[in-house]
Amino acid sequence: xxxxxxxxxxxxxxxxxxxxxxxxxxxxxxxAAIDLGDDLAAAVGQSDVIVDFSSPAGTRAVIxxxxxxKKALVIGTTGHAAAVKAxxxxxxxxxxxxxxxxxxxGVNVLFALTRQAxxxxxxxxxxxxxxxxxxxxxxxxxxxxxxxAEIILEERKLAPDALRYxxxxxxxxxxxTEVGMHSLRGGDVIGDHTVVxxxxxxxxxxxxxxxxxxxxxxxxxxxxxxxAGRPAGLYDMQDVLGLR
Numbered sequence: 001x002x003x004x005x006x007x008x009x010x011x012x013x014x015x016x017x018x019x020x021x022x023x024x025x026x027x028x029x030x031x032a033a034i035d036l037g038d039d040l041a042a043a044v045g046q047s048d049v050i051v052d053f054s055s056p057a058g059t060r061a062v063i064x065x066x067x068x069x070k071k072a073l074v075i076g077t078t079g080h081a082a083a084v085k086a087x088x089x090x091x092x093x094x095x096x097x098x099x100x101x102x103x104x105x106g107v108n109v110l111f112a113l114t115r116q117a118x119x120x121x122x123x124x125x126x127x128x129x130x131x132x133x134x135x136x137x138x139x140x141x142x143x144x145x146x147x148x149a150e151i152i153l154e155e156r157k158l159a160p161d162a163l164r165y166x167x168x169x170x171x172x173x174x175x176x177t178e179v180g181m182h183s184l185r186g187g188d189v190i191g192d193h194t195v196v197x198x199x200x201x202x203x204x205x206x207x208x209x210x211x212x213x214x215x216x217x218x219x220x221x222x223x224x225x226x227x228a229g230r231p232a233g234l235y236d237m238q239d240v241l242g243l244r
Contacts, residue, residue, distance in 0.1 A: 003028050003029055003225060004029075004047075004048035004049045004072070004224060004225065004228035005029045005030070005031035005046065005047045005048045005049070006019075006023060006028055006029065006030050006031060006047060006048075006049055006051055006221065006224055007030075007031050007032045007033075007034070007043050007044060007046070007047035007049065007050045007051060007071075008020060008023070008030060008032070008033040008034070008051050008053075009034055009035075009040070009043075009050060009051065009052045009053070009054050009058075009062055010035060010052065010053040010054035010055070010077070011033035011034055011035050012035040013035070013053060013054070014213060015053040015076065015213065015216065015217065016033070016035070016053055018213045018214055018216065018217035019051060019053065019217045019220060019221065020033060021214065021217065022214060022217035022218050022220075022221050023221060025218075026218075026221060028221060028224075028225070031043070031046040031047030031048070032044075032046045032047055035054070036054070036055075036058070040061060040062065040065055041065055041068075041069075044065045044066065044069050044071055045069060047071065048071065048072065048228055049071065049072045049073070049074060049224040049227060049228050050062060050065070050066055050071055050072070050073050050074065051074045051076070051220055051221070051224050052073065052074065052075050052076065052077055053076040053077055053220070054077055055077065055079075056077060056078075056079045056080045056081075056084070056139075058077075059075065059077050059080065059088055060088060060091075062075075063088060063091050063092050064091075066092070066095050066097075067091065067094055067095060070095065071095065072095060072096040072097065072224075072227045072228055072229075072230070073092055073095060073096070073097040073098070073099075073227070074097075074098045074220055074223045074224045074227060075092065075097065075098070075099045075100075076100065076101075076103060076216070076220055078101055078139055078142065078143030078146075079138065079139030079143075082160075089234060092234060093232065093233055093234040094232055095232050096227045096228075096229075096230040096231065096232055096233065096235070097227070097232075097233070097234055097235065098223040098224075098226070098227050098235045098236060098237065098239070098240060099234060099235075099236060100143075100147075100223070100236045100237045101142070101143025101144050101146060101147045102142075102143060102144040102147070102191075102216065102219075102237070103216045103217075103218075103219030103220040103222075103223060103237055104208070104210060104215045104216055104219050105215070105219055105222075105237075105241060106208050106210075106215070107144055107193065107208050107210075108219075108237040108238060108241055108243060109243070110148070110193065110195070110206055110207075110208045111147060111148065111151060111237075111238065111243075112238065112243045113206050114148055114151050114152065114195050114206055115151045115154075115155060117195070117197055117204060117206065118151060118152045118155035118156060118197075119155045121197045121199075121204065123156065123176040123177065124176070124199050124200075125197040125198060125199045125204070126174060126176070126180075126196075126197070126198045126199070127152045127156075127179045127180070127195070127196070127197055128179070128180035128181075128182065128195075128196040128198070129141070129145050129148050129149050129152070129179065129180065129181050129182070129193070129194070129195055129196075130145075130182045130184070130193070130194045130196065131144065131145035131182070131183055131184065131191070131192065131193050131194075132183075132184035132185070132186070132189050132191075132192040133183075133184075133185060133189055133190075133191055133192075134185070134186070134187060134188050134189050134190065135185055135186055135187060135188075137185060140183040140185070141165075141181050141183045142183070142191065142193070144191065144193050145181060145183070145193060148193065148195055149163055149179055149181055152179050152195075153179060156177075156179075158177060158179065162177055162178055162179055163178070163179055163180075163181055164178045164179065164180050164181065165181050165182075166180075166181070166182055166183075167180070190210040190211060190212065190213055191209075191210040192207070192208070192209045192210070193207065193208050193209075194206065194207040194208075195207075219237065219240075222240060223237060223240045226240045227240075
């Protein structure tokens with residue numbers, strides 16, 4: 001079976017450039033590589049799978065074109081407001097779509113390990129998520145950190161308002177039902193993520209550190225190859241890697 005033609009949306013950005021390099025590395029056909037101001041509809045028509053790493057404001061237009069032209073999607077853009085993301089996901093599920101906050105194979109193993117740890121370690125183990133990225137990142141927390149927190153909330157059957165974004169002042173003692181979220185920014189850090197489960201007398205830490213953006217690009221292109229020809233629906237990298 002021939003490799004699907006890839007549309008890279010957001011081609012001038014850091015991830016877009018990494019995707020182009022990874023496509024050359026794996027000899028994958030790029031139907032089009034576009035950025036803000038280019039003709040999205042025409043580019044979609046030249047491709048089989050849209051790989052989108054652009055901006056939150058542009059995601060709706062990408063999904064609309066995928067629906068109109070019946071194309072598969074790989075969405076890697078982060079930073080959507082929760083209500084907007086829910087609406088976009090519902091639309092994207094009408095075509096074959098992989099949507100993930102992080103396409104690294106290692107990070108997706110971290111997701112699986114975090115779920116297992118959260119199911120085994122009860123509320124006596126205080127859960128905190130810490131992430132660090134380069135100074136140029138515009139959204140916080142990262143999509144990866146948000147997903148790690150979601151996994152913990154799911155396993156502990158906690159509502160989203162259990163998240164605690166940083167701490168300042170006289171906060172009182174930490175409760176057993178909160179999940180801490182902390183975002184660090186500085187330098188050229190590609191992406192570091194740590195999940196801490198801390199009890200009295202011991203601490204479990206799960207960490208992934210990325211040193212090359214290429215790991216994200218390779219994973220996204222792996223997802224693009226996997227999603228081509230799949231039935232309509234919403235998938236993530238857990239599905240792509242067979243970790244579900």
